[in-house]
Amino acid sequence: MNHLLDEALLAHFYGESESETESAFAVESHLAKCAACSAAYAALRRDLAAMQAVDLPARDAEYGERVWRSIAPLLPAYEKPKKSWLQMGLWRGLSYAAGCALLVAGSFAAGRLWEQRQQHGPVAAQNPQPKPAVKEHVVVVVLDDHLDRSERLLVELKHADAGSEETLQPLRDEARALLVANRICQKDAAVKDDPQLATALQRLDQLLDEMTNQPDGLNAATLAQLQQEMNANGLLFEVRVLRSRVAGQQAARAGLPKRDNAVGGTI
Amino acid sequence: MLCMGKNDQQAVQATLAGDKDAYGVLVVRHSPNLLRVAFRITGNEADAEDVVQEALLRGYRKLADFDQRAQFGTWIYRIAVRCALDRIDAGRRDGRLNGRMEANLPRVGEESDPEQQSVQVADEAAGPERLLLSGEIGALQQAALGSLTPIERAAFVLRHLEDRGSEEIGAALGIAPNAAKQAVFRAVQKLRVRLAALRVSA
Numbered sequence: 230m231n232h233l234l235d236e237a238l239l240a241h242f243y244g245e246s247e248s249e250t251e252s253a254f255a256v257e258s259h260l261a262k263c264a265a266c267s268a269a270y271a272a273l274r275r276d277l278a279a280m281q282a283v284d285l286p287a288r289d290a291e292y293g294e295r296v297w298r299s300i301a302p303l304l305p306a307y308e309k310p311k312k313s314w315l316q317m318g319l320w321r322g323l324s325y326a327a328g329c330a331l332l333v334a335g336s337f338a339a340g341r342l343w344e345q346r347q348q349h350g351p352v353a354a355q356n357p358q359p360k361p362a363v364k365e366h367v368v369v370v371v372l373d374d375h376l377d378r379s380e381r382l383l384v385e386l387k388h389a390d391a392g393s394e395e396t397l398q399p400l401r402d403e404a405r406a407l408l409v410a411n412r413i414c415q416k417d418a419a420v421k422d423d424p425q426l427a428t429a430l431q432r433l434d435q436l437l438d439e440m441t442n443q444p445d446g447l448n449a450a451t452l453a454q455l456q457q458e459m460n461a462n463g464l465l466f467e468v469r470v471l472r473s474r475v476a477g478q479q480a481a482r483a484g485l486p487k488r489d490n491a492v493g494g495t496i
Numbered sequence: 497m498l499c500m501g502k503n504d505q506q507a508v509q510a511t512l513a514g515d516k517d518a519y520g521v522l523v524v525r526h527s528p529n530l531l532r533v534a535f536r537i538t539g540n541e542a543d544a545e546d547v548v549q550e551a552l553l554r555g556y557r558k559l560a561d562f563d564q565r566a567q568f569g570t571w572i573y574r575i576a577v578r579c580a581l582d583r584i585d586a587g588r589r590d591g592r593l594n595g596r597m598e599a600n601l602p603r604v605g606e607e608s609d610p611e612q613q614s615v616q617v618a619d620e621a622a623g624p625e626r627l628l629l630s631g632e633i634g635a636l637q638q639a640a641l642g643s644l645t646p647i648e649r650a651a652f653v654l655r656h657l658e659d660r661g662s663e664e665i666g667a668a669l670g671i672a673p674n675a676a677k678q679a680v681f682r683a684v685q686k687l688r689v690r691l692a693a694l695r696v697s698a
Contacts, residue, residue, distance in 0.1 A: 235681075243680075276688045277656065279637075281637070283535060283637060283638065284536070285544070288528060289530065296524075296549060296552065299523055299549060304553070304556050307516070308610040345568060439565060
């Protein structure tokens, strides 16, 4: 039988046995069977029991206070922790960002609220039906086309036969159509300060107006009157001259599209 | 007037926030424990009181490094043990502490001197036997402790008198737990030899 080492006995005494062979149960079992080890352990216990603490007489309750008073003057106070510039900058940046976000959100909410009030307010109640969009007819009139059509109309008018109703009605319809375009061209001529064109178009306007607005329609008497007026004013000739001039201007602007002579208006 | 309502953690935080008096709470609360272990290690009342002050001053200076998840009491206790070791080392260097502790015990193999022993006891006529029988073993014990190295002495005090485990002893002394256990074993062996010599001489 192997005897227990002093180290194992000491560990057993302090309750710090580590290995399985030195476990409290193993040591106790061994001590119960081994007289030598049992005697050695008893001697160890006796010696350690003799080593008792020799403490100071107990201090009074003021001892701690006295210690504090003795060392307090030697202690500099800790400085209060300061926030680093990085933390300050971060917090400041976050504050600005939060403020901006709040401002944007507030503006959005106010806008939505205002929009809702506009939709459901008293004005809306008075006009529950949405106002229909105004349809604007934009007519693009090309001057030389207009003059060309006018010239053809005048030629047909010059040679028209008063006895044929079928011939006169298309003339009247064409006159009505040209009347609108002619007024647009008149305005354009006034804007462009072209007196020759403006005068000719004005005469054409009067003729077209009479063709269109005869209460009884075109008949032999009115047809003869119109033909007389047209010839008296030299209107056909004047239209031809203007058409020729416009064509010349187009030629001068070689390369430009015909649409450059277009004038626009709203009816 | 110190406000003792703070617990240790609150007092540490308040101290670090600039409230110096909060440290006073910790001083008042832990000074008795520190004095006890300091006296057991140094074996001298004056040295023990110096150790307490030194430990608390050192603790204050290092308080910013203290991990506040730990127990302040354990932390300052370890500082006090280190301070006590430093005190023993300093005493040994100038021969003061060593001489004071060991002057009362015979060296191993030497005859004990009854007159020298009487220096540490009330009854100057008492010999070792008288010391043992009359309960004056404390003086002899202190003298026997003086024969140990500072680490052995501190390890024995912490194990035998303060009932600390090897882990805690190692942490306090800055050594491994197994080394702490070995230090305790060596201390016990030496002390038993000293006490045996006294018994023989008695």
